[in-house]
Amino acid sequence: MNWMATAGKVQSARSRGRATSVLREIIMQYEFARFWCYAVWAILFFICMQPRLAHGQNLENAAQLIDSLQELPIGLGTLPTLKIPADNPQSPEKIELGRKLFFNKELSGDHSMSCASCHDPASAFSDGKPRAIGFRGKELGRHTPTVLNAAYDSYQFWDGRAVSLEQQAAGPITSTAEMNLPDEAELVRRLNADPSHRQEFQAVFGEGPSLKNVTKAIAAYERTLITTNSRFDRYAAGDKDALTLHEKNGLMLFIAKARCSRCHDGPNFTDNKFQNTAVGENDEGRSAVTRQESDRGAFKTPGLRNVALHAPYMHDGSLATLEAVIEYYDRGGNDKKGKSPFMIKIGLSRDEKDDLIAFLKTLNGSVAADTLVGNSLPAASKMRTPQ
Ligand code: HEC
Numbered sequence: 076m077n078w079m080a081t082a083g084k085v086q087s088a089r090s091r092g093r094a095t096s097v098l099r100e101i102i103m104q105y106e107f108a109r110f111w112c113y114a115v116w117a118i119l120f121f122i123c124m125q126p127r128l129a130h131g132q133n134l135e136n137a138a139q140l141i142d143s144l145q146e147l148p149i150g151l152g153t154l155p156t157l158k159i160p161a162d163n164p165q166s167p168e169k170i171e172l173g174r175k176l177f178f179n180k181e182l183s184g185d186h187s188m189s190c191a192s193c194h195d196p197a198s199a200f201s202d203g204k205p206r207a208i209g210f211r212g213k214e215l216g217r218h219t220p221t222v223l224n225a226a227y228d229s230y231q232f233w234d235g236r237a238v239s240l241e242q243q244a245a246g247p248i249t250s251t252a253e254m255n256l257p258d259e260a261e262l263v264r265r266l267n268a269d270p271s272h273r274q275e276f277q278a279v280f281g282e283g284p285s286l287k288n289v290t291k292a293i294a295a296y297e298r299t300l301i302t303t304n305s306r307f308d309r310y311a312a313g314d315k316d317a318l319t320l321h322e323k324n325g326l327m328l329f330i331a332k333a334r335c336s337r338c339h340d341g342p343n344f345t346d347n348k349f350q351n352t353a354v355g356e357n358d359e360g361r362s363a364v365t366r367q368e369s370d371r372g373a374f375k376t377p378g379l380r381n382v383a384l385h386a387p388y389m390h391d392g393s394l395a396t397l398e399a400v401i402e403y404y405d406r407g408g409n410d411k412k413g414k415s416p417f418m419i420k421i422g423l424s425r426d427e428k429d430d431l432i433a434f435l436k437t438l439n440g441s442v443a444a445d446t447l448v449g450n451s452l453p454a455a456s457k458m459r460t461p462q
Pocket residue numbers: 177182188189190191192193194207208209210215217218219220221222225228230231232233234240243244247248252253254293
C-alpha cells in the first residue's frame with residue numbers, strides 16, 4: 076500500500092469533514108441572524124406601539140407606523156413568481172389534463188371519489204369537515220388542508236412526508252384509506268379505456284398514462300391554484316387604502332404583540348418548518364418522518380392565505396372558527412411536552428382579537444383567471460371576488 080496515497084486520502088477526508096462543519100456553522104449563523112432579526116423587530120414594535128396603544132388614538136398611530144414602512148417585515152408581501160421544476164414544465168395541455176384528473180372519480184377504487192371530493196373548490200379546496208372522510212365513508216385521522224398555494228410550500232402533508240406535489244399526488248390514489256385504487260396497472264387500464272384520455276396523455280407526454288404521468292399532470296394543475304390580489308396583496312404592493320385602520324392594527328398585532336409571524340412569515344405566511352403548538356393528542360406528527368423525539372407533536376406551519384375560507388382549523392380540525400384559533404393562541408395553547416417557547420399567554424383585548432381576525436380576512440385572494448385553462452374550473456368562480 077502506498078503510504079503517500081493513504082495519507083492523501085486521510086487528508087481529503089479531513090478537509091471534507093472541515094467543509095461540512097463550516098457549512099453547518101454557516102447555517103446555524105443564518106438561523107441565529109434570522110432569530111435576532113425577528114427579535115429586534117418585535118422589540119422595536121413593542122416599544123413604539125405599547126404606550127400609544129394604551130392611549131386614545133392607538134389605531135391611527137398603528138396605521139401611520141405600518142404605512143410608513145417601505146417594505147413589510149419578516150418577508151411578508153406578495154407571492155413571488157412560482158418556481159417550476161425542470162423535469163415537469165407547465166403547458167396549457169398538461170394543466171388541462173391535470174385538471175380533468177383532479178376531478179376524475181375513476182382514480183378511486185369504487186369510482187366514487189376524486190381529489191376534489193376532499194379538496195373542493197367550493198370550500199377553498201378543503202372540505203369544511205374537521206377530519207377528511209375517506210374510502211367507504213370512514214373518517215381519517217387528519218383535517219384536509221387546502222391545495223391553494225400549496226405549490227409554494229417546501230413540504231406537503233401535515234407531517235411533511237412528501238417534498239413535492241408530484242410525490243404527494245401518488246399518496247391518496249393508492250392509499251387504502253383514501254381513494255383505494257388497487258395498483259398502477261388498474262389506473263392505467265381505467266385511463267386507457269377512454270380513447271380521448273389516451274390521446275391527451277400521448278399529446279402531453281409522448282406516451283400513454285402511467286402513475287408518474289398522472290402525478291405530473293395533477294401537479295401542473297395544482298401549480299395554477301395560486302391566489303393573488305387579496306386586499307393584503309394590494310396593501311403590500313403600495314395601495315395604503317387597501318386596509319382599514321382595524322386591519323392595519325391587526326397586521327401590527329400579527330407581527331408584534333401576538334407573535335404570529337414568528338412562525339407564519341414570508342409571502343405565503345409559513346416558515347416552511349414544523350412547530351409544536353400543542354394541538355391534538357395522539358398524532359405524533361413530524362417525528363413519524365424524522366424519527367427524532369424532538370419532532371414529536373410538531374406539524375407543518377400552514378400558510379394563512381385564504382384561511383378564513385376553509386374552517387375548521389388545525390391538523391385535527393379541532394378548532395371550529397378563527398375566533399377559536401385566536402382564543403387558543405391568546406391563552407398560550409394546551410400544556411404539552413415539547414411545546415414551542417413562542418406559545419405563551421398573549422393577553423389580547425377583545426378589540427385586539429377582532430382586529431387580528433379582520434386582518435386574517437384580508438388574506439382572501441382569488442385564483443388568477445389566466446392560470447385557469449379555458450376558465451374551465453366551474454366552482455372556483457366562487458373564489459373570484461376577494462370580498
Ligand atoms: C379522502 C379525502 C382526500 C382525498 C380523496 C384526497 N385528499 Fe389530499 N389530503 C387529504 C388529507 C386529509 C390531507 C392531509 C393528510 C396528512 O397530512 O396526513 C391531504 C393533503 C393533501 C396535500 C398537501 C397539502 C399541504 O398543505 O400539506 C395535497 C397537495 C393534496 N392533498 C392533494 C390531493 C390530490 C392531488 C388528490 C387526488 C389525487 C387528493 N389530495 C385526494 C384528503 C384527501
